Amino acid sequence: DNESVKCWGANASGQLGLGDTNNRGDNSSEMGDNLTAVDLGTERTAKAIAAGYQHTCVILDNESVKCWGANTSGQLGLGNTVNRGDESSEMGDSLTAVDLGAGRTAKAIAAGYEHTCVILDNESVKCWGLNDKGQLGIGSNSGNNVKMGDGLGEMGDSLPAVDLGSGRTAKAISAGYQHTCVILDNESVNCWGNGLYGQLGRGENKTEKRPKSDPINLGSGRNAKDIVTGNSHTCVMLDNSSIKCWGYNASGQLGMGNTNNLGDNSGEMGDSLTAVDLGAGKTARAISAGDSHTCAV
Numbered sequence: 001d002n003e004s005v006k007c008w009g010a011n012a013s014g015q016l017g018l019g020d021t022n023n024r025g026d027n028s029s030e031m032g033d034n035l036t037a038v039d040l041g042t043e044r045t046a047k048a049i050a051a052g053y054q055h056t057c058v059i060l061d062n063e064s065v066k067c068w069g070a071n072t073s074g075q076l077g078l079g080n081t082v083n084r085g086d087e088s089s090e091m092g093d094s095l096t097a098v099d100l101g102a103g104r105t106a107k108a109i110a111a112g113y114e115h116t117c118v119i120l121d122n123e124s125v126k127c128w129g130l131n132d133k134g135q136l137g138i139g140s141n142s143g144n145n146v147k148m149g150d151g152l153g154e155m156g157d158s159l160p161a162v163d164l165g166s167g168r169t170a171k172a173i174s175a176g177y178q179h180t181c182v183i184l185d186n187e188s189v190n191c192w193g194n195g196l197y198g199q200l201g202r203g204e205n206k207t208e209k210r211p212k213s214d215p216i217n218l219g220s221g222r223n224a225k226d227i228v229t230g231n232s233h234t235c236v237m238l239d240n241s242s243i244k245c246w247g248y249n250a251s252g253q254l255g256m257g258n259t260n261n262l263g264d265n266s267g268e269m270g271d272s273l274t275a276v277d278l279g280a281g282k283t284a285r286a287i288s289a290g291d292s293h294t295c296a297v
Contacts, residue, residue, distance in 0.1 A: 014086025015069030063105030074150025112175030123169030134209030176229030198264030199247030
């Protein structure tokens, strides 16, 4: 409530932002007042937060972005592959803000396995980090573009925005293990990256290196209110407050009462995709996805 940040759990790469690699919360007397708040910089506070596999990012009160933790693929957006937050004196004013481009600030942020995406103040989307499956949405997963943000001159104005389609902008974003999804300004949904299990909702199991020109079929007259991505599955809260999910389903994370993947074959999306049974007369207010499970309020 004071806009500070506290983190706990695994910390092998400094993802807790405490200047060491010691786990927190696994021993007595490590929580509460004994758990140090993350040093975000002089008089800086947080407005939004996102946690990836081993990295953490925040949007600060001045709409800038700072990230810390693992940086093998440049997911911290600092133009190198050096981890941050695992040694003393790497946080606070010593931690450089991500260069989003001249005059650009962030409105929303999402963190995947080793990639990070933001919606900027002009409602465009930029992503950086690992791009082996096209999860950055910039149209290439070969050569120098297999990673972005891991070398000099790759961020800021040099980092291309994702092509969302003519006149289209983004309202919400979520990042999975190797795929990324957005809700666009017209409440449609588009996803890109790894589609092996149908998590892109295209009725096929292929990778898309950029958003396709047509939106995902959510059903007749249906639009999206919220979107979440797990490891290899995607769920949306629709405009009627129902939930639909597609992708990998080995653990029942799609909520269908079976373990069949959905969205990887034709005829499985749109009106053919059943909404999750939340209970008689029940609708959703919020939704979240973990690695292989999904929860709703």
